[in-house]
Amino acid sequence: GESVGLHLPTLSVQEGDNSIINCAYSNSASDYFIWYKQESGKGPQFIIDIRSNMDKRQGQRVTVLLNKTVKHLSLQIAATQPGDSAVYFCAENNYGQNFVFGPGTRLSVLP
Amino acid sequence: DGGITQSPKYLFRKEGQNVTLSCEQNLNHDAMYWYRQDPGQGLRLIYYSQIVNDFQKGDIAEGYSVSREKKESFPLTVTSAQKNPTAFYLCASSKTRVARSTDTQYFGPGTRLTVL
Numbered sequence: 001g002e003s004v005g006l007h008l009p010t011l012s013v014q015e016g017d018n019s020i021i022n023c024a025y026s027n028s029a030s031d032y033f034i035w036y037k038q039e040s041g042k043g044p045q046f047i048i049d050i051r052s053n054m055d056k057r058q059g060q061r062v063t064v065l066l067n068k069t070v071k072h073l074s075l076q077i078a079a080t081q082p083g084d085s086a087v088y089f090c091a092e093n094n095y096g097q098n099f100v101f102g103p104g105t106r107l108s109v110l111p
Numbered sequence: 112d113g114g115i116t117q118s119p120k121y122l123f124r125k126e127g128q129n130v131t132l133s134c135e136q137n138l139n140h141d142a143m144y145w146y147r148q149d150p151g152q153g154l155r156l157i158y159y160s161q162i163v164n165d166f167q168k169g170d171i172a173e174g175y176s177v178s179r180e181k182k183e184s185f186p187l188t189v190t191s192a193q194k195n196p197t198a199f200y201l202c203a204s205s206k207t208r209v210a211r212s213t214d215t216q217y218f219g220p221g222t223r224l225t226v227l
């Protein structure tokens with residue numbers, strides 16, 4: 001599993017710039033991945049998902065990239081807005097087993 | 112307005128008390144889940160249920176209990192046996208939970224439990 005810590009890594013970006021949030025997943029057999037956005041004091045909100053038979057998937061202003069060779073997942077947010085400020089975390093799943101969740105990255109959008 | 116609701120939003124408990132957290136969904140999902148979230152950590156699975164009248168322990172079930180008498184409802188009881196219950200509790204649901212097929216999980220707004 002992933003290591004845990006009291007302090008989340010933080011990414012600070014200027015409003016209007018693109019953001020890239022990374023996630024190293026643990027199980028090479030995982031076949032399904034989700035990115036969630038969580039605002040302070042709220043439940044996680046589904047952003048985008050991807051299955052292991054794909055390398056890239058695009059949504060509205062977001063793109064998820066999957067590199068199975070190095071077990072790496074990234075979330076790209078285009079033209080970052082103040083409303084994008086939140087904690088973003090990835091989840092991985094191995095063919096219907098329980099999800100494994102990363103601790104997340106805090107995105108801070110600077111005016 | 113479909114979704115997952117949790118109540119209460121904030122809950123305070125004295126040591127030695129049992130408390131029950133509510134989770135309701137009107138998405139017609141078969142599977143429901145309870146997670147615990149602590150600062151700086153990934154979500155940890157407490158219990159899950161694939162169908163009515165059935166539930167399974169997750170990774171950290173000790174000190175918790177659940178029931179699944181109705182498809183829409185999956186309440187979680189935090190018992191006095193749970194040594195460190197202060198946390199943010201999240202309920203989730205998915206359309207199904209079967210082997211070799213993964214459905215997206217959607218989350219409720221959460222309940223913050225504080226032990227006084």
